[in-house]
Structures are given as structure tokens and as C-alpha cells.
Amino acid sequence: MAHFGNGSGQIWLDDVSCTGHESSLSQCRHYGYGNHNCGHHEDAGVVCQADHTSCRHNCGYNVGSCSCTSSCQRYGNCCPDYNDYCSTTTSPDISETTTGHTSCRYNCGYNFGSCSCTSSCQRYGNCCHDYNDYCYSTSTAEPATTNVNPQCGGYLSGSGSFSSPYYPNYYHDNAHCVWRLSAPSGQRILLTFADLELERCCDCDYITVYDGPSVYYSQLGQLCYNSSLDTFHSSSSDMTVVFRSDREGVSRGFRAEFISSLPTDKGRVECSSDNMNIVISRSFLSSQGYSGHDLYINDEHCRPTINNYQVVFNFPLNRCGTVREFERGRVIYQNAVRGHGSSSGEITRQSGFKLSVACHMEKDSVSQIMYEAFEGIDFNITGTGRFNTTMAFFTSGSFYQQIYESPYKVSLNEYMYVQVSLRRDDSSLVLFLDTCVASPNPHDYADYRAYYLLVNGCPRDNTFSSHVSGSRSYARFSFQAFKFLRAHPSVYLQCKVLICPANDYNSRCRQGCRTRKTRSLGSQHQTATMVLGPITLEG
Secondary structure, three states: OOOOOOOOOOEOOOOOEOOOOOOOHHHOEOOOOOOOOOOHHHOOOOOOOOOOOOOOOOOOOEEOOEEOOOOHHHHOOEOOOHHHHOOOOOOOOOOOOOEOOOOOOOOOOOEOOOOEOOOOHHHHOOEOOOHHHHOHHHOOOOOOOOOOOOOOOEEEEOOEEEEOOOOOOOOOOOOEEEEEEEOOOOOEEEEEEEEEEOOOOOOOOEEEEEOOOOOOOOEEEEEOOOOOOOEEEOOOOEEEEEEEOOOOOOOOEEEEEEEEEEOOOOEEEEEOOOEEEEEEEHHHHHHOOOOHHHEEEOOOOOOOEEOOOEEEEEEEOOOOOOEEEEEOOEEEEEEEEEEOOOEEOOEEOOOOEEEEEEEEEOOOOOEEEEEEOOOOOEEEEEEEEOOOEEEEEEOOOOOOOEEOOOOEEEOOOOEEEEEEEEOOOOOOEEEEEEEEEEEOOOOOOOOOOOEEEEEOOEEOOOOOEEEEOOOOOEEEEEEEOOHHHHHOOOEEEEEEEEEEEOOOOOOHHHOOOOOOOOOOOOOOOEEEEEEEEEEEEOO
């Protein structure tokens, strides 16, 4: 039994770690408000014995017998130093217990995971139980502050985007934003993060994605400052996204995009830098009044293959009427699948069927999804893929004759010539050599025995020479066989290259050697990593 008795309703804190010197539970480490896997039979009571009367580090919270929230001026219970620390920075209250009902008291204008105290809750029907008691007459106004932070979170449906407060400028302290994303019945949500830059502390500022309509559902993942730009798929028509920032330290924040999607068993697209592979379920086509024989793409000479269950289009990305575009530094290949509607006399029995298809070439592993539009029988398919690159040895600096023998046997100090290229030549792209490393283990290039030839575009080996890098759709370099080979029976070479639009002269590909790794502020690029070998010494 908890010291103060078991609570009821929303559980706000779990796995709380305190040192004993905190004046508020909010100063203890935890996994975020509303994140838990416990029940009320596990409730615990705490007494904070530090200084209860100071607002230092506690703006936006109730502390002991006084308050550091903006509403304390209305209720006359401000702590003595409220004006010193909090008169321009306030945020919604969190009570000093780990459990309790979600209340609109002191929280008008804010969203919670399970209900809302914003004026829009009347439209969406998700108002907290005491909304009318505290917020009805002030629902159109934010909590009284001298520097009001923007309202964030809310209910979003269909497709769209959202971002952290003030993005692309810095978000504010003590942010708590909850977005519920909703797709039409029978569909699911695809969420992608287009930009992410949080405070360099994963316990301080973070984003949590839940597979359902509230934070009580399982987590799909959590993002912080060092996370990649992940993609999340919901298993149902709902997804919840929570953004939290602590009381100090901020950054630019994030921007996310979401779209409603049909299940992959109805349609998908698989992408590489060589081919686009479109797979459409025959049962889905039948439900729309079409068969595989009715379908064609931008080039009607490119026909599908049809089996018992699927209609499949497979063609090179530079064929069949595919259009290439650039969007925020990404390469996008687009096509469309259309259907001839069957007709009788002057009466058309079906609307025109159109399936817009796009391959977004990303640095991440391949994923695919099918998106449904809301205009007649008009659908979208999109997928993400990686560029296919190759790496090979050549006999000389002319790079005319490729070496195919394996293992490649060389003499000590012999020059070795290497070319990295896209499997399909594309003059609109350039390749930049970022990092090359040799290792006796083809599966571990972080091995303590690894030997770096190039790091961040900067040579580490004094025999390394870059012939072409960052200006063509291929990259070339050479180096001398080194004594490192003598210590190991065989060695493998791994190179990471960056792929950028040729017309983007601000891209990383155009910057050459960069000794200090910094974050790109605008231009984007894709990455590819290749392994070549084994290499052995003769004799």
C-alpha cells in the first residue's frame, strides 16, 4: 500500500529515479509523462525534502505549499521567488503524485494523452472531464503568461505534416506536445521524420511514437538527438506522437510528415537505383472493378506480368515513361499505373483508375507502402530505396581495364586503383568518397586492427590519392599496398560514398575534406557502403 494510498485514473510517472535532493518529482529522471507499464497496485508515495519554496528549476510546476505556474497569480499562491525565475516562462502543471485524474485545472489550452483542455476539444469530443469547470469561458485563450508559448499537439487525420513549436527556430523549455494521427477505417499511418535536431541529451528532450490512439499502446520507437530519420508504420488506423523537452537546453526541433495508407497486401512498390517493381493485388483490383489486363503505365508498351494473385510491373527506372525529380535534395522517380474502364455504349461503368507511383531514393533500408487518395478511384504507391553502387579494382590510372580475379594478389607498395560508381550511370548525380577503411574482417570495420585510408573526405594514408570525387557520377582513387597486408592473410576494403544532386553546389559532395564533422543545414544526400576484396600479398 502506498503511503498516501493508491491513486486512480491516469498514471503519469514510472521508473522514477531520484537522488533525494529534488524539490519536485519533475526534477527526477523518468521516461516521460504518461509512459508506463504498471498498475495502481504499484503506486508509491514520496515526500520531497529539499527546498519546497523556490521556483528555481521548477517553473510551470506546483512545489510544496506554493506554486510556480502562471495561474498562481490568479489564485494568489505563488512561491516567493516566482517573479525572479518564472514570470516569462510557464507551462502546464504536473501534480506531485505519480497517479491521478487528468485535470484542466491550471491547464487550459493544453493537450494531454487521453484528453484535451483546448477549445478544439469541443469539436473533437475529447475534452477532459472538468473542461467546462475551468476552461469553458477562457477556452480561446492560452494560460495567462507574459510570454505565451504556442499551443502544440492535436488531432490530425488523413495526410499532412507537423513540427515542434517554433520550428525551424528553437522550441521552448518544458514542451509537452501530443499528436494523435488518424487514418480512415481499414488503413494505417506511415510516419516519416524529414528533419530532427534535439538537445544533446536523450533523457532530456525526446519524441515517442505509440502504435495506437493513446500513450497506453505499445511503443513503435523513441527518437532523440542522435537518432536517424526513421520511418514508422502503425498496425491500425491510429498513431500517437509525444514530444517532450526539459527545463533547460533546446534546439531546432523536428518536422514530421504522415500519410494514410492501404495495407501492403493490396499493393506495394520496391525500389532500387536500377528498377521499379510494382506489385498490385488482383483481389484489390477486382474490388475496384478492374483486372490486370486493363492496366498500363506511362509507356503503354511496358506491360505487366499476371499470375494467380498479383499483377507485376518491373522495369528500369530510366524507362517506361518514368520522370525524375528532386525534392529537398532527394531524388524521386515517378510513374503512374492507369486502367481502362469497361464501358457499355455511352455509359462508363467505372471511374478512371489511376495509381501514382514514386520511388524516393533514401539512405535508409527499403520500405514500401501504398497510399490512397480521396478523389474517385485514384491511388498512390510510394516506396523508399537505396542507390545501387559498385566498387572495382582496375589495372592502371586510366581506369580502362577492370580486374576480376579474386582474391586480388598484389605486391608490397604496388599501386592499387579503385573506382566506385552507380550501377546505372546518371549524370544528374555526383559521388563523393567519404570514408575508406581496410580490415581483415569483412564483417567488422570497427575492429581494432582496421586501417583507415580516408575519413570524412580527408586522406589518412600518405599514399592515398583521389582522382575524381564529388564532381562526377563515379569516384576514383589509388593507394599503395601497405605493410598492413603482411600481418594478415587477406584484407577487405570498405568505402562509404555520398550521393548528391549534381546541380546542388552547397551539398556535402562539393565540400571536400572536412576535418570537423558538422550538421548539414539544408542540402541532403544519400549514402552507400561497399566492400571489395579479399586482397592478398603475392609470395
